[in-house]
Amino acid sequence: MLLHQMVDAAALRHPEAPAARCDGATLSYEQLARRANGLARILGETGLQRRDRVGVLLKKGLDVPVAFYGVLAAGGTLVPIDPRSPVEQVIRILRATGATHLVSEPEKRDVVRTALSACPEVCHVVGLAPDDTAPVPSVPWTTVAEEERDRPPAVAVIELDPSYILHTSGTTGIPKLILHTHHSAMSFVDWAVSEYALTRDDRLTNHSSHHTCFATFDYYAAARAAATTVILTPAALMLPASLSALLEQERVTVWYSVPTALVQLSLRGELESRDLGSIRWVLFAGETFPGKHLRRIVQQLPGARFSHVYGSTEVNVCTYYHLPEPGALTGPLPIGRACSTASTLVVDGAMQPVAAGDAGELLVRGSTVMSGYWGEPERNRQVLVRRPFAGGLDEVYFRTGDRVRALEDGTLAFVARDDRQVKVRGHRVELEEVETALLSLAPVEEAAVFTVPDGEGSCAIRAAVVVGSGEGSSQRDILASLRRVLPLQAVPTEVAFLPSLPRTPTGKVDGRALRAQLGEREGHDGS
């Protein structure tokens, strides 16, 4: 099955069922299917060919699912862009993917105009207002509404065709662009619908931004079950007491987010005065969940079961662990056992399986694994490795870069990340890229960044810089400059000025000595 066919199927069986809700407004499955198919028709008429890339730059709202399914129904490859991206990031993504079309909205007109002038390959835009002069032909949303259709246009698409390209929060340079097919997305969707027994009575929290892999659950698993995705707006997400009131009002049944969001809800969500008994599953992924916070929210939501799901955007989800009864919660949480879609292997530096119980890098083989990084053949050779199977045949494993070890009962425990990619409140940040951004500032001669626990289960980025003699610069100046080039989560919370950076004999920055010098504790997961 193809991702957009789920919506047509749900619209046939349950036309009136709410597909999505946002800020009190509802989009039924029938409305969603008709609008998405109308958009697909417009995209086809403006020259979109099977597998062409289509950027989607929209704030959270009911237009997002229309854009998603419309692009897919037209046979296009969806490229959802983080709506908070600076325009440089939008340009990098559109250029790197070679997008020919862009779906956006009037609110984003300035970003769209600037991006289009730098991206000549984009030849059509959908979603600007009629009087928003665009440098290329543009179709407004009102026309999409008039084009509603029962059926998608006839485009040959197979399950192994691309469905979407997700991007990491790459800061300087090009972010990682992760290509999935209809098949790799559907494999995860079918596993999730079955494991969490999703039905059309479910209402899923749509917490994360739609450019992340959380959207695969929030949108597509919901559609597979003809359930409702409740799109939570940034305003509600910033204010936990408003969020919990909304969860109660919408009677949500399944929550899925990074742990940080649950910690905020637990600490500041006034949960004791809300009735959240409708929530039956709480899924979390992306970071370590500090035990004290986890134990508290488990008690605050006594009707819910909790599930720790593990996997990067490259593999969707590959292992999972359902928490036992609250009383049995001790020690760090395992990442659990492989989903029915995945097979795992723990290997040493020579890519040989380690002895049972030893730590090693986790490899994953399975139907939910990405096709590869867009435009990065060398990186693909490094991370998608062939291993001999039998009969002269190989099998392909994805190198996760995560160190894990098997526990006695066969479940896996996370040990550490191999490289310097960290999570800040659920967002991937490459520490090297923050350093590159610091070094691009005129007064900065040397820069090093590291992470410290933020006390709420995530980590904060600290920076140390060496500025040139005679250069006047303050923390405020540096942070203000960084905010222009980095996403919010990648901007350090503090910048220390040092006469020099401590270095190892080989000349690398000595992270341990740097922490000691600045009086910081080691570690970034805060558990």
Add this chain to the structure above:
Amino acid sequence: MMAADDRLGPEMPDIESRVLAFIRRELLGPDASVTRDDDLLSGGLLDSIAVLRLAAFIEEEFGFPVPPGDFVIENFRSVTVLARYIRRATAGRPAADSDR
């Protein structure tokens, strides 16, 4: 408790200006264009950590604790709305209209 405005001499900036100055200085950067009535929450101007820092500033600057129940959209939507909340809180009247 004295109303916050009473503490200000005629040359002191009003609550709105002080909150706006903090947002420009500490949260968004000096070039940011933000006005008293801009939607702070929907427009992608702030994130959840910025909201916490803003609340910490309010507690320190205006001398009252912001309880969790006051962390609601109705109090944080814009600088004008925030100033209204700060005036209510410092005047000792019920802090928010959100206690449903």
